[in-house]
Amino acid sequence: xxxxxxxxxxxxxxxxxxxxxxxxxxxxxxxxxxxxxxxxxxxxxxxxxxxxxxxxxxxxxxxxxxxxxxxxxxxxxxxxxxxxxxxxxxxxxxxxxxxxxxxxxxxxxxxxxxxxxxxxxxxxxxxxxxxxxxxxxxxxxxxxxxxxxxxxxxxxxxxxxxxxxxxxxxxxxxxxxxxxxxxxxxxxxxxxxxxxxxxxxxxxxxxxxxxxxxxxxxxxxxxxxxxxxxxxxxxxxxxxxxxxxxxxxxxxxxxxxxxxxxxxxxxxxxxxxxxxxxxxxxxxxxxxxxxxxxxxxxxxxxxxxxxxxxxxxxxxxxxxxxxxxxxxxxxxxxxxxxxxxxxxxxxxxxxxxxxxxxxxxxxxxxxxxxxxxxxxxxxxxxxxxxxxxxxxxxxxxxxxxxxxxxxxxxxxxxxxxxxxxxxxxxxxxxxxxxxxxxxxxxxxxxxxxxxxxxxxxxxxxxxxxxxxxxxxxxxxxxxxxxxxxxxxxxxxxxxxxxxxxxxx
Numbered sequence: 309x310x311x312x313x314x315x316x317x318x319x320x321x322x323x324x325x326x327x328x329x330x331x332x333x334x335x336x337x338x339x340x341x342x343x344x345x346x347x348x349x350x351x352x353x354x355x356x357x358x359x360x361x362x363x364x365x366x367x368x369x370x371x372x373x374x375x376x377x378x379x380x381x382x383x384x385x386x387x388x389x390x391x392x393x394x395x396x397x398x399x400x401x402x403x404x405x406x407x408x409x410x411x412x413x414x415x416x417x418x419x420x421x422x423x424x425x426x427x428x429x430x431x432x433x434x435x436x437x438x439x440x441x442x443x444x445x446x447x448x449x450x451x452x453x454x455x456x457x458x459x460x461x462x463x464x465x466x467x468x469x470x471x472x473x474x475x476x477x478x479x480x481x482x483x484x485x486x487x488x489x490x491x492x493x494x495x496x497x498x499x500x501x502x503x504x505x506x507x508x509x510x511x512x513x514x515x516x517x518x519x520x521x522x523x524x525x526x527x528x529x530x531x532x533x534x535x536x537x538x539x540x541x542x543x544x545x546x547x548x549x550x551x552x553x554x555x556x557x558x559x560x561x562x563x564x565x566x567x568x569x570x571x572x573x574x575x576x577x578x579x580x581x582x583x584x585x586x587x588x589x590x591x592x593x594x595x596x597x598x599x600x601x602x603x604x605x606x607x608x609x610x611x612x613x614x615x616x617x618x619x620x621x622x623x624x625x626x627x628x629x630x631x632x633x634x635x636x637x638x639x640x641x642x643x644x645x646x647x648x649x650x651x652x653x654x655x656x657x658x659x660x661x662x663x664x665x666x667x668x669x670x671x672x673x674x675x676x677x678x679x680x681x682x683x684x685x686x687x688x689x690x691x692x693x694x695x696x697x698x699x700x701x702x703x704x705x706x707x708x709x710x711x712x713x714x715x716x717x718x719x720x721x722x723x724x725x726x727x728x729x730x731x732x733x734x735x736x737x738x739x740x741x742x743x744x745x746x747x748x749x750x751x752x753x754x755x756x757x758x759x760x761x762x763x764x765x766x767x768x769x770x771x772x773x774x775x776x777x778x779x780x781x782x783x784x785x786x787x788x789x790x791x792x793x794x795x796x797x798x799x800x801x802x803x804x805x806x807x808x809x810x811x812x
Contacts (some may be wrong), residue, residue, distance in 0.1 A: 326501075330440065333498035337400060338437040338457060340488050340495075341430035342464035344372065344407075347472040347484050354476045359416045367420045374530045375427025376434070377720045378523050383432035384713025385515075385572045387439055396436050400496050403429025403488070410485035426485075435713040438696045457692075470621075517564035518572040525557035529721065533728035542732075577711060582702040585801040586695045587718045589651055592794040593691050594719030595726035596658060599787050600665065600684060601626070602727050603734060607780050611670045611773040625678040629685020630692075633657075637690040641806060647694045648803040654694075655795035658687025662791045665784040670773045687791070695719075701806050726790075730783045737779025741771075 348355070348368060355368070387395045406426030413419035437457060475483045532550035540546045565571040577583045601623070608619035637650050661684025668677060695715050703711040 329498050329501070333495045334437045334440055335457065335460065336491060336495035337396075337433050337499070339460050339464060340492055341376075341403065341433040342460055343468045343471070344426060344430055344488070347468040354481050355416075355419070358481065359413065359419060368416075368423055370530075370535075371420045371424040372427040372430065373720070373724060374527060375424045376431030377530050377717065377724070378526045379428055379431040380435050380717045380720065381522060381572055381710070381713045382519060383435045384439065384710045385570070387436055388708065388710055389570065392436050392440055395432060396440075396499060397496075399429045399432030399436060400492060401429065402426075403433065404492050405429075407485045407488040407492070411482045434716050438716070439708060439712045441696075515564065515568040515570055515572050518561060518568055521557050521561035521564050522572055525554050525561055526717075526721075528554035528557060530724055533725045536728055536732070573710060573714060574707060577703065577707065577714070580702060581800070581802045582698050582804060583711060583714070585797060586699045587714055588797050589655075589691060589794055589801075590695050590715045590718040591722035592790050592797065593658075593688055593695070594722035596662070596684075596787050596790050596794070597688050598723035599726040599730050599783065599790075600662070603730060603780055603783055606734075607668065607776060611776045611780075613769070613773070622674070622677070623681065625681040626685040629661075629682040629687075630689035631685075632682075633686035633689025633691075634693050635689075636686075637693045641693065641697060645806040646803060647698050647806065648801050650694045651691050651798035651801060652795065654687045654690030655791055655798050656687070657683050657690070659788060659791040659795060661685070661687055662784055662788040666781055666788060668780070668784075669777050691794075697806070698801070698804070702804055730786070733782055733786075734779050737782065738775050741775030741778055 383395055383399060403426055406422055406424075406429055409422035409425060410419060413422055441457075472481075472484055475481065475487070528550045532547055532554065536542050536547050562575070565573060565575050604623060604626075605619045608614050608622055612619075614622065633654060637647075637654070640650065641647050661680055661682075664676070664680030664683065668680070696712055699711045699715060700708055
């Protein structure tokens with residue numbers, strides 16, 4: 309596909325003097341959405357003790373991920389059609405309404421439904437934040453800011469659990485959600501003042517068939533990956549039915565997109581090298597990042613015996629790596645207008661970081677662990693700005709939001725599939741190692757936690773630490789394999805000079 313279609317260029321609707329306020333406002337909104345994927349983790353035991361419903365615990369997380377994944381491509385397309393400013397108002401409003409409902413929840417089922425409302429808003433913030441950068445900055449300068457946004461995800465993975473624990477200890481779990489209100493409202497006002505509407509709208513037919521089939525396909529995929537091997541057996545009729553539904557809905561979606569006047573995800577994008585390669589990189593880096601982060605706190609708390617707060621602090625090197633890698637990546641793109649080398653170097657570094665994680669043990673040094681996390685973080689961080697900047701530079705402006713949303717969608721899919729797969733591998737490994745160990749008051753491996761661990765005899769603690777360590781090694785061998793695959797994929801990325809301000 310040639311550039312005759314006019315690649316996406318920044319809109320003149322936003323004055324340069326307000327660009328900083330736009331970016332700051334969007335960054336805060338993005339941070340809120342990212343935090344809400346992680347902040348509830350340390351508060352879940354307290355929430356369950358207050359509301360009950362232990363059997364529905366996983367749905368507090370799953371409902372948010374499911375809703376935010378499903379709506380991501382819709383926000384991307386509707387932002388292209390009806391204006392990203394309008395969609396930001398809808399997204400933030402849903403997110404804040406969901407936050408209020410979560411804070412007022414008096415039952416587990418109410419909280420799960422409220423989290424889904426939050427996800428309907430939060431999913432839009434991810435997409436719109438990156439798309440808006442495409443509106444206010446030329447491609448050559450986007451990498452710097454998107455590098456900062458990439459760091460937001462790394463920060464949220466560490467700060468989220470720490471902040472959640474602090475709110476539970478000092479105030480109450482309700483404030484995990486109420487704190488979103490003043491911060492979100494302030495950021496929204498800043499955005500409303502600084503990001504002016506263009507007044508340009510075009511009439512368009514909404515691709516209802518595409519919306520329905522894509523929603524069903526994504527819902528089935530997220531559900532089967534979130535529940536498979538844990539709440540339902542992979543070989544069960546329920547799992548097989550969800551897989552079949554996902555395949556059938558995907559096929560129906562492709563047919564619908566071929567016929568639609570304004571497709572949710574134009575199939576022509578898949579004929580573009582940059583879109584295909586960056587989408588694959590998004591999938592693999594999403595799997596690597598969430599696969600790495602999810603199980604490290606478990607390892608630190610159960611194998612090393614540290615507290616939840618300490619485990620969060622020990623993950624700070626990962627955030628430092630992500631921020632450093634994304635900053636270097638953004639500056640390089642801004643200075644040279646090129647990007648092809650970055651994912652190659654990034655996946656190379658991430659491979660060594662993943663290989664280092666295959667060697668972690670309960671007696672490892674803090675220095676070795678920190679260096680490994682910095683390598684992994686730097687490798688991932690170098691990829692994140694490229695994925696969005698390269699594709700925004702290449703696609704027609706009419707598809708800017710759609711293409712940006714696709715990158716986030718593929719990252720979410722990669723992450724959710726990886727966490728489900730790794731979770732099953734980890735749980736079965738621990739169960740196999742502890743098969744002959746009887747622990748009073750524990751009926752399943754899933755009930756193991758730092759508090760229970762601290763009350764066990766030293767010999768049992770050591771055996772559990774060894775079991776957790778042995779079970780987590782296969783996870784990081786797979787992450788290493790994913791990183792090598794991503795490295796190979798990155799070699800096929802075509803270089804297309806980033807457009808500067810002078811190219812508008």
